[in-house]
Every structure is written in C-alpha cells, then in structure tokens.
Amino acid sequence: MGLAYNTYLNSNKIYGCKNCKAHLSNHDDIISRNFRGQHGKAYLFNMVVNVETEDPIERSMTTGRHIVRDIKCKQCKETVGWKYDKAYESSEKYKEGKFILEAELLCNVS
C-alpha cells in the first residue's frame, strides 16, 4: 500500500495519541467532556484524524443500546476510543457519527 503518512492539524490545542503523539483532534472539535469510558473520563469529538476503525459491534452503555466501532491510532495501533454508528434511543441520536476519545489515552500536543 505504500508509506502511511500522518495528517497534521493546525490549531492552538491539539490532542494526540499518548503513545506516538500522532495528531487526533482539536480542542475546538469537542462537543462534550462529560463522558465516561473504560479508563475513566472521555470526550466526545466531532472530527478525528489518523485513526482506523474496526468492525461495528453492539454495546449497552449507561445511556442505552448503541452500535459502536472501536478506533485505533493509525500509527501505533493502540485503541484510543470508539465511534458511534447508531444509537437506539432517540435522545442519543446526536452522537451518531461522532467519536469518543478516552482522556487517559490522549495527550496534549501543541
């Protein structure tokens, strides 16, 4: 396939993979920070770059049933969070297509 290049973001405050510091998203793309993941705090982002998605699975969370895909950093293949494909509850529909990144697996690269 060739060399895999990273995308670089331009912003004041960029979040990156804790392991390899690949850029993942901007501070401005945060929709909410009031989420909890397997490792503690998690943030909901509008857009992330440099990630690969895995196959969708159905999971039950505190807010209901969802279909999610785990996302991994493209460079170091560490799981950094998940992406919502579908939410069964109508009040959770806003999450569809958005990404959750776990705060523990992120670092500030700016």
Next chain:
Amino acid sequence: MEGQPKGKRRQRLLNRIQRISSSPSLAQLGRPRASSAPYGTRGTLSCVSLAGTSPFGQHTPSSSSSGYFSNGQSIPGSPTVEFPAFDGIETRLAIRKVNNGSTPCLTSALPTEFAATRSQSGTAVRKLPYDFWANMPDEIRVHIFSYLRPKELVRVSRVNKEFHGYCFDGQLWTRFDATDFYQNIPAESLAKIIVAAGPFVKDLNLRGCVQVEHCKRAEVVVTACKNLINATLEGCRNFQKSTLHNLIKANEKLANLNLTGLPAVTNSTCRIISQHCPQLATFNVSWCKHMDARGIKIVVLNCPKLRDVRAGEIKGFDNIEVAQAIFDTNRLERLVLNGCVELTDDALRTMVHGTKPEIDILTDRPVVPARKLRHLDLSRCRHLTDRGVAALGYLVPELEGLQLSGCTALTDSALEPILATTPYLTHLELEDLSELTNSILSEHLAKAPCAAKLEHLSVSYCESLSDAGMLPVFKKCVSLRSVDMDNTRIGDLVLAEAAAMVRTRAARSSVRGSRPCIGLHLVVYDCQMVTWTGIREILSWNAEIRNPSGTAPTYPTEIIGLKCFYGWQQTVDQHTQRVLRGDYSAAGRLERKWADYMQAVEEAGATGAGIRRRRRRAREAQLLHADEEEGGGRRRARTVASSCAIM
C-alpha cells in the same frame, strides 16, 4: 513597384483574390512550407489572403513593412494590402486598410521572430526583434520564478534545460517547507531538490516526511545542507542517528531546531548540538524517548543564546543537577515541561531559587535574582504540590503564561503568591484542579495586578468553582478573550455578567453595515447550572441594536462566541452566523422563536401530559422557522431535547 499607378495595382489585386484557393497549395507558390518560421508564412488561408500570390520581389518590402507598427520609416505607400498569413491564427490578424500614400502602417506588430525571417530583402529598415527572455538579466528571471510554488517549480523545470537550471537555482529554495506536499513527494525528488539547493537552504521543514531514509538518500541530503538556520524534522521517524549527527555537525548556524518525537535523538545528540551549534535559540525535543534530562542540561549549559526549551515528557527531571543548571544560567524565557511526571517539588524549587538559598529574615523569602521566565508549562506534572509551585511566587515577575493543568494536588495556596506577583500574566490554565475554591478567583485573581491584562483563562473541570468565583473575575478582567469554564458549577449569572462586560468594553458603531467580530469565546458545555435562559441572554445581547432616544441607533462591534450544550449549539451557531453577517433582525427572530420553543418544552414537562401538544408546537415552530429562512424549507434536524440541562 511603388511607381505603378494605383488603379492598375488594385486591379491586379482583385484578380488575384479570385484565383486563390483556400487550401494551402504551396507547390504553386513555389516555396517550401517547412521553413524556419513557425507560422507557415506563404500558405493561404481560408480567409482572404492576398499575401501569397505576388512574386517575392514585389512582395517582401511590403511584408517587411507590415511587421513594424507605427514605423515612420517603412516604405511609404506600400501598395498591396498586407494580410500576414499564418495558418490557424486568423483571430490575430489585424486587418489593415490599403495603404495609400504616406499613411504609416497601422497594424500591430507581428510576432517578431517570424517577421524577421519573413523579410528577405535588406532594403527595408528593420527593427531587430527584441527577445525579452534572452535579454533579461538573470536576477529578474529568477525573480519571476520566485512567484511559483515548489510544486509548480518542479513541474516547470521540465520545460527545457535552461528552465531546469533556473528552477533549481538555490535562491528559490532558501525556504523548503514540505507541509503542503509531504505526503505526495517521493524520497528521491525530495533528496534531489535539497541537494540541488544545497547550501542555499536556510529553513528546512520536513515535518511528517517519513519517506526520508527509506531510500537511504538522507546521507546525500545531509552533506548538502550546510547553512541551515531553522530545521524541523518532526515526525521523520525513519531518520537514523548517524545521519542526524552529521546534519547537526555540518550546520553551525542552527538557531531553531525541532526534533520532536524522533527516536534517533539521544543524550549524545545533545552533546553534539552543544558543541557545534552555538547559535541555538529554540530547542524542541518533546517526546524523544531515548534521551533524558541530562541532555537538556548539557545544551542549556553550553548554548549561550538558548531561550526556548520544550521538553515535553522527557524523563529524568527529578535530577537536581539539571535544575541547578537551569537556575545558574537563568537565560530561559520559555520552558515547557508538560508531561514530565518525574518532576518533583525539590527540582522545581531548585530551578527557581537554587539549592540552599539565603533566606531574607524579614520576608522569609529567598534572596536570588529574579528568573527571566516568560512562559512556563508544567501541565500534567502530577507529583507537584503546593510546596513546589508556591516557590514560583515573587521570583518570576515577567511571567506571561502559566499552565498548571492536571497538577491535581495543587490548592489555592500554591497560586496565591504567583497571582500576586505577576503583573504581566495573560494566559492562565488551571484545568482539572479540583481542589481550587472560589476564593482563589474572587479574592486573588480579581484583585491581582494582572487582572486587567488577563486574556485567556481556563478553569475547566475545576468542580468547586461556581458563580461566586467567576463573577468578580468577569467584572475585573476586562481584556478577556477566551474563557473555558466547562464542567464547573457556574450558572446563568456568569453568562449575563460576561455579556455585560463585553457590552461595556466594546465601542458601539453607528454604521449600519458594519459587522461585528467575536471578541470573547466562552466554553460552557457540561455545566449543569447553565440553562437556556442564560444562553438566550447572551444571544440577545449579541444582536442588540441600542436605540437611545433622540440619537441614531448603534450596533455592536464585539460579540460573544459560545460553545454550550450540544442540544442548543446549532441554534447558537446559526444565531452567531446571522449576527456576524450583520443581519440583526433575523437573529432576533431566531432567538424569539427558540425562546418560545424552549418555554413550551418546559411548561409541558418531560413526559406525559401535554406531550402531544408540545410536539405539535415544536413542529409548528420548526416549520415557521424553516419558512422564514432564506432558501426556505430547508429542514434542520432539531434535537427534540426533552429536558434541557441534562446530558
């Protein structure tokens, strides 16, 4: 030829028009087509062409005269009408009138090359064609090329050898910035360009170029660059250690070096830098896993001009010698140690006041010269406590930026001395410090000498902070440009206060068409106490057209940009867009409709009674709203939030 009577010439001319066929039949004309002239000069065109028929002797003087415009010396009264005949370029013909007598030629010049080749006789006075390109001095040619971007330069270099030479002229490549094309350029081209530019390159940015070293061409690159001043090799993770060392050894003038994230960087790299780069001013080695703080110490001690050190997540900062070196040299203006979890209180204290300083009896403070630090980033240094951070007080008078996010053990007492003694503070980041209380804001920040200058404040996730703390801050810190208060206990009062502050500080404009700009960014999502009424307050103040009685209405020049609960964010964004366009009435309509909708939602309650009525009202409101938008009928997906304040 000139002597022939006018009438006879014309007659002959008209005869010839009819005889010419439109297809180029050069055999009749008796002149080979493939002449050196690029345009087939004697071939006839499908349009009227009179040039081809007359014999050459008669022909050429007039043809030569046709080449020169406003040339008073051309043979006066050239008899034949001259239609410069070149194939396929009819559109460029300038039709000339028949020249009678002394009227000078009126056409525009033919392309100079072929006008020269066309003229056969030397009798006509000729102006030599002017080859602009060849006669231009080299510097101007290079200047023309300097307007092209790197990718275009590479493309243009394939035109011919001369252009190839110009395109790879070193003067065009003093700044090599691969940011736009690092993903597309193969390693050989990269190497070729850098080698061609060679010692001219002063500013090299290879961020993200992982292809360098894949072809083992980096050696060539490294030997070519000798005059680098700025070098950014962030993300070139395939760079080898020896190559990097050679690069540094060859470039004595390096001033700004960015080696973020390179596994090739070790302490010996730092040693080489300290020996070979005396001009080093900024040094960024964040996340270099194979080096530690001792390398930083070597560089700090030996580079007299070093001002800016960024060493995020570098291990070994508990080493007191490193701290002592930083204290002794006292040259750093920016020190970034975010994520250096090993940093201890003692090391920080040593950095600030050295080991065992003399303590002033009266004030109980160390007597040492003040630090020159302007910017200090200690985020996520988890082991720091009040004892270490409080030592910064009184000793960093020029501090402009301070980041202590994530140092969770800190309390108010760490910040009190700092806030009291840093009059130039503009950036303050205190995220995730849950031990902070309102008094640090109301008693200390609001009354601090830096209050009027503070521009950026971040107190996200400080769960004990609430209105009582933030209200005085908004009253006193009038230069604020961005405030992050998400995940705190602030409420609507703070939003109203922020709106009032912006209103007071911003000039009003009387010009109707003037557009405001965003003067303050607020981040308030995830705050439980913020309700839609607070948001509405801000929106209404953003779009307010004040109309004091008797005078002209005034319009806002500065508004607040808001990030809030996702359910309302779309409305807020739409409102802000309208205000920024200057469309205050539409913004006002949107705000009123949204307020009606939210009130209906509230009255009806979460579930049960009135849910149908509420849904109907919601649908009506949405339809009304959709109608009144320009471009009408565009349905926006409105979140039917059953309860506003809850996630």
